[in-house]
Amino acid sequence: MLKQSINLSVGFAIVMISGAIIAPVATAEPTWKGKTFNLIIRSNPGGGYDFYGRLMARHMPKYLPGKPKSIATNMSGAGGIVAANYMMNRAKRDGSAIAILTRGVTLAQKMGEPGVKYDVAKLHPIGSTTAATWVWVVKGNHPVKSLTDLRSYKGTIKFSGTGRGSASYQRVKLLEVDGYPVRVITGYDGSEEKALAVARGDVQATSGSYESLRRIINDMKLTVIGRMGNHPDTKGVEQATEVMTKKGAALAAFAAAQDLAGRPFFGPPALKTDVLKALRVSFRKALKDKDLLREAKKARRSIGFTSGEDMKKIYAQILNAPQSVVTDFKGLMAAPVTKIKGKIVSVKRGGRVLKVGGKKVAVSKSRSKVKINGSKGKRKALKVGMSCKISAAKRKGRLEAKLIECKS
Numbered sequence: 052m053l054k055q056s057i058n059l060s061v062g063f064a065i066v067m068i069s070g071a072i073i074a075p076v077a078t079a080e081p082t083w084k085g086k087t088f089n090l091i092i093r094s095n096p097g098g099g100y101d102f103y104g105r106l107m108a109r110h111m112p113k114y115l116p117g118k119p120k121s122i123a124t125n126m127s128g129a130g131g132i133v134a135a136n137y138m139m140n141r142a143k144r145d146g147s148a149i150a151i152l153t154r155g156v157t158l159a160q161k162m163g164e165p166g167v168k169y170d171v172a173k174l175h176p177i178g179s180t181t182a183a184t185w186v187w188v189v190k191g192n193h194p195v196k197s198l199t200d201l202r203s204y205k206g207t208i209k210f211s212g213t214g215r216g217s218a219s220y221q222r223v224k225l226l227e228v229d230g231y232p233v234r235v236i237t238g239y240d241g242s243e244e245k246a247l248a249v250a251r252g253d254v255q256a257t258s259g260s261y262e263s264l265r266r267i268i269n270d271m272k273l274t275v276i277g278r279m280g281n282h283p284d285t286k287g288v289e290q291a292t293e294v295m296t297k298k299g300a301a302l303a304a305f306a307a308a309q310d311l312a313g314r315p316f317f318g319p320p321a322l323k324t325d326v327l328k329a330l331r332v333s334f335r336k337a338l339k340d341k342d343l344l345r346e347a348k349k350a351r352r353s354i355g356f357t358s359g360e361d362m363k364k365i366y367a368q369i370l371n372a373p374q375s376v377v378t379d380f381k382g383l384m385a386a387p388v389t390k391i392k393g394k395i396v397s398v399k400r401g402g403r404v405l406k407v408g409g410k411k412v413a414v415s416k417s418r419s420k421v422k423i424n425g426s427k428g429k430r431k432a433l434k435v436g437m438s439c440k441i442s443a444a445k446r447k448g449r450l451e452a453k454l455i456e457c458k459s
Contacts, residue, residue, distance in 0.1 A: 084117030099263025130214025183313025184280025402430030
């Protein structure tokens, strides 16, 4: 009987099959040589996302096979939803593009925010540069110095925020629905714009990760009134879950899960296993790079690694949360609905703006549903004199119709 000797070495094997000798070629490791590594940033220049995105764009390619050139691309919009949609649907699947997305990317999907066209379960988490501590801050000369003060404050404090899919919107709404006298004004892009709104007096407060706001807090002499997280600089500040109502604290805990990966980086769907592994390894190595750590220290930014594998577990917990919790959270995050009944007294800009029952209402082509005499209609068909029932909600400081039902 013929004895076969099989000699194995790294990446090489000789296999005897029907007298034939097959020597497979070892699979080459992925390489980025000759490619441009594009790191997409979910916000405008300035602020925490931009800092960490550009930091990784400078240092991560040093540890990628082939050491590619790199660029950083700002892609703001809708509280980070625009960048997430891009990664899901348009980014190259070869590892040449990754993105730093909003920490609220999973909640926005779970809550069914308008415009979401991505699935976090199909994106590939690469890693996070830090675990965030969320803070609420007010002007330094404001009488409110804590969440306890805020609870009994007689006026209303306005906070600047980005889009409805962002954490800066969700966290202020958490306070509002728990009985705190606050209101969030959306439409600002990034920490710098939110802070400028405070400086101009458009609002009295803002919120964000402490890591993003630390320099602004010091420069503008803002007061940190509450937190969710444990950054050592915030020791002594009231922890939100300890002073909120029982229901409010439970919802806050659900929202805060995402902060365990405060600056999340993702690759697109369908990455090959070896490409994903190389991206995760280079990400981890970059965060130990002496030059990177020196830059972060000079900018007074903290570094705290969360692995892609751990991020995947965190996001699975959010995506698999009981529907009862999600329903409560979603209901609390929804903008209050205003009911309007009466005749249309004016129509402007082809139905884009109506005046009914003494109120001016914006009509969106995509977000507003129009029915005329029981059938689906278009806003340009709305006419003066029609009797209407309108459900509307505040959006960017104005009433926007959600449903319009009219009879001619």
